[in-house]
Amino acid sequence: MNLRGVGVSPGIGHGPSYVLTVSVPEPPEGATYTGEAEQEKERAMAALTQVAGELEARGNQAGGKAEEILKAQALMAEDPGVVVKVRSLIDRGLAAPRAVFEAFTKYRDVLAGSGGYLGERAADLGDIRDRVIAQLYGQPVPGLPLAPEQPYVLVARDLAPADTALLSRDEVVAFVTEEGGPTSHTAIMARAIGVPAVVACPGATGIPAGVEVMVDGTSGEVRVAPAESDVADAVGAATARRAALASWNGPGATSDGHPVPLLANVGGPAELDAAVAAGAEGIGLFRTEFLYLDRADPPSAEEQRRAYRAALAAFPREKVVVRTLDVGADKPLAFLPAPAEPNPALGERGLRRFMRSPAMMDVQLAALAAEAAESTGAGLRVMAPMVATAEEATWFTRECADHGLTDVGVMIEIPAAALRAADLLAMVDFVSIGTNDLSQYAFAADRRLGAVSALHDPWQPGLLDLVAMTAEAATRVGKPCGVCGESAADPALACVLVGLGVSSLSMAPSALAGVRAGLAAHSLEQCRAAAQAARAQPSASDARTAARVHLPGLAGLGL
């Protein structure tokens, strides 16, 4: 069996499949049992206790933030309200799985109705319910294996940040998801840890559990039970290509010497080693959400400083651009409950949320300022996410200045900010284009929705126009304009971005070698010609084809 999806993180990965079952079937309505009510109740209680015990044990093993979350979930599994409800439903004749289903669903609906933080916990209850029902049916319990015997290919309908937060490449050799697009969390996570991934792959969850699967994260091909010789060939070709790319090193530049600093996108201190090893010339995007997610209390200034210090220690002479906290209704914080929003992507997130949480903002800016003052290298810069207007940019710059931070920028992710880039640039020292969100907002297409993922082609001429407008405005005033979205990770598109006037590129470390080799094979003039040709086309696929005509060196590199 062969499947095809969209390759979003390059490379070949193969191993036994692990199919993450997200939905356990609903036990039939009105299902009854044979035998005594007491026995049926005991069966239900045993399953609840078993699941609570497992959650508790997983918590002990995970430690830290995960421990807190899992232990609270264990309490929910054995909640006295649930227990009473399950027992009375069994007394009324319902079979244990159905009684469990109805009891948890009742509480889940109550919480979901409250929205916000409580609404998020409703999803937890659904997960606990499924575990208990799986237990009663004798099915494997949904969730990731704790200590897999060998690295596996993770197959799922879609993955949430919480599913993938604790994964490493020692455990997972590839991701395959039925939904999601090139900028979904699965794709970003996969690129960050350097694991091949295919998303928007119809039929993926039909892959039998445990069967050997080979994933080509470049072509998007997923082969189920491939011949051993095919695996060997594919792995050999990928290794040869990597070796060829690795032979290019040194700072990023075009063949005629136009410098283009190649920086790394980093999601936390754990990813710093990979960025240094890949030869990054600094950090173009240091995300700070890892400091805040999945915990009960906000991080202290000292804890934050340790993280920023680690980044500066990894890049002592290079620049490190730290993005202030970027959360919203889709990434809820336990200590900052937010009301539920019908459109979280269009809601109070990024800088908007920051403006409304002055205490939290103060701690982060003060921690950044303290590290900036102590660093001796090219140093630390700060930028804000989700900036729409020049007023917001002014506000942020002023807040930074109050804390003593001087090198301040904003991200260009909202079409209005790109259209009026000149106004924003007048207020800040640099801009950085986040092409993923810019694409989401320009095309009115949810990044997480597989059904609209075709619109999220980074080659869309409309998106290229917005990048060009921003880069031109920056060039006019002599300020840097970087790209830190996933566009920068495509070697052909990286050349086009440079041709549009972008001054630095920041990407997942695994993409640096390809982009460095691609740039080095072309002159600035070729990049400009490719950019012009791409913008002259009416569609993304035409733009890609037209650009490549001017970038003859890519084919020879296998890019």
Place this chain on the structure above:
Amino acid sequence: MGERKVTVAAEVGLHARPAATFVQRAKLAPMDITVTKSHGGDSVNGKSILAIMALDVRQGETVVISADGEGSEEILDELAAIASTP
């Protein structure tokens, strides 16, 4: 009937870790524990994390914790301390 009236001090309110710690302690008590928002409303089972969460007590709100029977005073003191920990 023993009672303690406490103002919840944690920034997250009686949710997340404070709620879990509260319920873990309440569960060990032999007698019933109830929690009521002081501005009226239903009394809920203090051993039920779901009931406590659904009560939705925010930072700065006051609740009444009640328990009756031998040892209830000590337990109420401990629970009041948990609820008022910032």
